[in-house]
Amino acid sequence: MVTSASPLRVSAGGSQQGSLSALPIRVGPSVLAGDLSKLAFETRRVIRAGADYIHLDMFDGNWVQGAFTFGPMVVKALRDHEPRAYFDVHLCVMRPEEYLEEMKHIGVSRVTLHFEATRDPGAAANRAHGLGLEIGLALAPETQVDEKLLSIAELFDVVLVMTVPPGFGGQSFMPEMLPKLRQLREVFPTKALEVDGGVTPTTAALAAAAGANEAVAGSSVFHSRNLRRAIRELRHGLEQGQQTWQQS
Ligand SMILES: O=C(CO)[C@@H](O)[C@H](O)COP(=O)(O)O
Ligand SMILES: [Fe+2]
Numbered sequence: 001m002v003t004s005a006s007p008l009r010v011s012a013g014g015s016q017q018g019s020l021s022a023l024p025i026r027v028g029p030s031v032l033a034g035d036l037s038k039l040a041f042e043t044r045r046v047i048r049a050g051a052d053y054i055h056l057d058m059f060d061g062n063w064v065q066g067a068f069t070f071g072p073m074v075v076k077a078l079r080d081h082e083p084r085a086y087f088d089v090h091l092c093v094m095r096p097e098e099y100l101e102e103m104k105h106i107g108v109s110r111v112t113l114h115f116e117a118t119r120d121p122g123a124a125a126n127r128a129h130g131l132g133l134e135i136g137l138a139l140a141p142e143t144q145v146d147e148k149l150l151s152i153a154e155l156f157d158v159v160l161v162m163t164v165p166p167g168f169g170g171q172s173f174m175p176e177m178l179p180k181l182r183q184l185r186e187v188f189p190t191k192a193l194e195v196d197g198g199v200t201p202t203t204a205a206l207a208a209a210a211g212a213n214e215a216v217a218g219s220s221v222f223h224s225r226n227l228r229r230a231i232r233e234l235r236h237g238l239e240q241g242q243q244t245w246q247q248s
Helices: 036-048 072-081 096-105 121-131 147-153 175-187 201-209 227-247
Strands: 026-029 054-059 087-092 110-114 134-139 158-162 192-196 214-217
Touching: 026 054, 026 227, 036 054, 036 072, 036 227, 054 072, 072 087, 072 096, 087 096, 096 110, 096 121, 110 121, 110 158, 121 134, 121 147, 134 147, 134 192, 158 175, 175 192, 175 201, 192 201, 201 214, 201 227, 214 227
Parallel strands: 026 214, 054 087, 087 110, 110 134, 134 158, 158 192, 192 214
Antiparallel strands: none
16 A cells, blocks of 8 residues: 555664664666656556655756656656556656755655765755655765764755665665764664665665665565565565564
């Protein structure tokens, strides 16, 4: 079923890692790996197969060179087909902060912009919240977590740790991103932490064991013969990993 993010459940008195109850596990197929000539059909297929949300990669062919996918008009057309689905738009564009009002207008549920592409990410987060829009901060693999970044990330609803260089699907998961996830989870025990890139049931488990609770998956869902099973296995991977994280 496609839902809005459910509230985080924190056990009484606990704010440290290890004392938390489960964070909501969510699987968001990236339709980029589907048949792009049938986006509405592909979106409907993964919703029916149990997706928690739909991940939409908006690339402008500029910030990620050579990769141009679709823009707000296509997202709006999809929204008209799926009025209730949770739409998570990953903006890999120049000046992503300029899209916030339009994203709200077309009914996007959450928009994630890149730290590396945004002039003033803190101001963008405040503006999105003023619009009533959930907002995420994406970190490309080369971006390190330091004090300044943490103080900015604090303002966002989700931090997306890219586990491949942004730009295209079908790349291999970068295990060297796991310490970044651990670092973020230690500082933000209840914030949503999402991974994107090369996510399979095995890598989803590794990511969740390091603190992730949301996973975007393109190839491992759409290249599977059985979408429902693919999504179920990803969810299972996240659950297994989260148990490891809780016990750590
Ligand atoms: O943002 C991106 C790539 O930049 C992704 O959302 C990809 O679409 C994920 O595809 P797979 O790595 O799962 O094939
Ligand atoms: Fe993405």
